Amino acid sequence: MLILTCPNCGITAEETEFHAGGEAHLTRHGPGASDDDFEKYLFMRENPKGVHFERWRHVYGCGKWFHAARDTMTLEIFGTYTAQTSTIPQDIIDKISDRRPDWQPPETA
Amino acid sequence: MSEPISALNGAVYNQGIAEVTALDPIGMISIRGDLAAGYLKKPLKKITGVAMPDMRGINLDGGTGVAWMSPDELLLICPYADVATNLETLHKAIGTNHALAVNVSDARAVFRVTGKHTREVLAKLAPVDTSPEAFTPGTIRRTRLAQVPAAFWMVDTDTAELVCFRSVAQYVFDLLKTAAQPGSQVNYHRG
Numbered sequence: 524m525l526i527l528t529c530p531n532c533g534i535t536a537e538e539t540e541f542h543a544g545g546e547a548h549l550t551r552h553g554p555g556a557s558d559d560d561f562e563k564y565l566f567m568r569e570n571p572k573g574v575h576f577e578r579w580r581h582v583y584g585c586g587k588w589f590h591a592a593r594d595t596m597t598l599e600i601f602g603t604y605t606a607q608t609s610t611i612p613q614d615i616i617d618k619i620s621d622r623r624p625d626w627q628p629p630e631t632a
Numbered sequence: 633m634s635e636p637i638s639a640l641n642g643a644v645y646n647q648g649i650a651e652v653t654a655l656d657p658i659g660m661i662s663i664r665g666d667l668a669a670g671y672l673k674k675p676l677k678k679i680t681g682v683a684m685p686d687m688r689g690i691n692l693d694g695g696t697g698v699a700w701m702s703p704d705e706l707l708l709i710c711p712y713a714d715v716a717t718n719l720e721t722l723h724k725a726i727g728t729n730h731a732l733a734v735n736v737s738d739a740r741a742v743f744r745v746t747g748k749h750t751r752e753v754l755a756k757l758a759p760v761d762t763s764p765e766a767f768t769p770g771t772i773r774r775t776r777l778a779q780v781p782a783a784f785w786m787v788d789t790d791t792a793e794l795v796c797f798r799s800v801a802q803y804v805f806d807l808l809k810t811a812a813q814p815g816s817q818v819n820y821h822r823g
Contacts (some may be wrong), residue, residue, distance in 0.1 A: 585703065
């Protein structure tokens, strides 16, 4: 069971109050993009064993989206942060690096 | 005009560890927009007389008040009969600004749970810390009650009020009855 803190309303609640929204920080390739880029945007997803960035929605609460960084193996939550960003905030990167010294931040566009 | 009647028409359950009452309809106006904007703050102050609630707050004075629902949403609570007037005041103040005020009174059902085990009854149904330290009067919690969305707040230490969608009123009443059935006290929040 995951316990997440919604950065929009400050409520810490367990997983059933939220809804997972899939991988975070995807670059949208729309009309005019190459077929390869479009395919990547539409279908290709990371499936790591370890640190992962996800979108979540506080569906039974304030209804807002946010981002969460967690470990898919240990279910540890490193932190949650605003959905109004396309990059991972430095404090989240620092927190993950503290816990996982070998981990390298992904390249987010 | 026809008489407004609540979904369960004042049903009461008082054989359990807490008393559950389906309340008569209350007026509720859902407001969305920039909560810091004067065109929302001013009419709300005029209608309710209470200050704007902080995050997760609810400021009630008698049957009138404002609840914080999300970073861009408020719920104005008022007597059912005053909704039309209040809505007009709001619409006038909002004018052409990008904001919304809608009467949702008839879309909702309201319950009151009262008794010294009120917090336990709620804790059995919602993933919420309802301890007296964490969940104090003056805060509202939007969450789920078993399978449906609901919001509740403490009126005083032993009384909570709860709103849910009218279409699930019977379901919520049955849930609360089950959670409050005789002999089911857990005595977790013994203070």
